[in-house]
Amino acid sequence: MPQPNPLPTARRRRLGAELRRLRERADLSATQAAALIGATQSRVSNIEAGRYGVSADRVRTIARHYDCTDEPLINALAAMPGERRHGWWEEYREILSPRMLDLTEVEHHAIALRVAHIINIPGLLQTADHARALFHQAVPPLKPHEIEHRVSHRIKRQEILHREQPPPYTAIIHEAALRMRFGDRATVRAQLHHINKMSELDHVTIAVIPFDNGPFPTSGQGIDYFHGPVHQLDTVQLDTDHGAELIESPAQLERYRLIVNRLLDAALPPTKSRDFITQLAHDR
Template sequence: MVRVKLPPTIRQRRLGGELRRLRERADLSATNAGKLFGTTQSRISNIEAGGYAVSADRVRALARLYDCTDEPLIDALAAMTGGRTRGWWEEYREILSSGALDLAEVEHHARAVRVASVIHVPGLLQTTDHARAVVGDVVPPLAPYQVEHRVSHRIKRQAILYGDHPTPFVAVIHEAALRMGFGGPKVARAQLKNLIERSEEPHIQVRIIPFGAGTFPSAGHGIDQFSGPLAQLDTIQLDSDHGSVFLDAQSQLDKYRTVLDRMESCALPPGESRDLIHRVEKSL
């Protein structure tokens, strides 16, 4: 039997990227870092690409080599080590895109999640029928079994909002998404009722940007913020027709945190948002 090497997970790639940033701040080339660490340039490069698993001790040793004295950051990076996380999403590896698996993994490890969406109810709050209506209308069209794979993956992602320690979740949604009517009136009403019910849970906050709120940034696509153990280890995801784009450079994190803050400032408070959802649901 030939064992196929699995590609690095997004968590492994992020750990490698953070180690690369530490090396670059120390003004060391990969070649020099390898010599000082007693290894090769290719091994350092493989670590930074997420292709070579490293232990917590090795991460701490590299941090010392790079003169990093930020102990909370070192501890957080050390906690990201180990083998590949064999999460439930691995069963979709040969079925869905790597971006879909990356999204599930990032959500699983996030300390908190904040999303903003204009046209769609966020996937973590969608009903099965709503998700099926949305996924079933993509271009090019999917076969029925492909639709069901994507729907089941989306619903399983919602597990982070359940259990004894659910992930804190903030959803900023434009009123337009409430009125899209995906799947017809029956499906749309059930989706809005689900949105109301979920918004009443203590760890879930739904904020609605009403029509007439004026302009706000990034109205054209969805934005997700996944909080890491430290702010500098956050991840931003941009949702587009061609798939997920993950960002983690500090300038990108700063930009999209500001965008999300501004979008949230345009939204109604949670109670008023719930009232608006009620009114839209009754009008269907």
């Protein structure tokens, strides 16, 4: 009998959480569910915690026993166990925090991304020099090799925007983040030019919120909204002082969808945003 995995991936944990939601919606206890699907109660609990893998057929069987009739959701859940090989981020498993790797995995599988940042340039748009200057401000201080590991990881994350079929990416950036200085003047100008260069890609949209555009609904923390194949599998990542926090509850997802929409409404359109950044780079 296979042993439970003590370090399940973010994707496997999410699949388990969704199966638990389906069970609870069916008003079944773990013991009742186990009897229906021909398993033990402990196995059901381990599946829901992501410690046991399940096949696509098994997912469909479980969903049927839980009286789920949402075919798009069932298909999306059944597709989640399909990727057997480890992602590239596993090479950082002993180097970076599990939260950072979870973020990378969720980001990698998103079908579209919308981010809103008030005081920092979004990670997928940072130059290596900007990221390096940013990591130099970490508390507690990072050692030189730790900084370089984080820089290389951040740059490698950006490859999703250069895939053969990249996901649509929308970045809402406040003027405060664009004016924040990390590195020397050449680094600052190069970062601004890089954002504009990225905005020329067909699948990338950059929208700037100037100071003059007034108040907007956010606490100032960065919001990364990752769209799944169905809206139930969306994920939000919030920047916090203690690292990335992943949110997946339906009520919270709806809240952050509305917040990102409101922020986008407060921003300049793409062409004016590009002009704004060009002028800002010229002034620096």
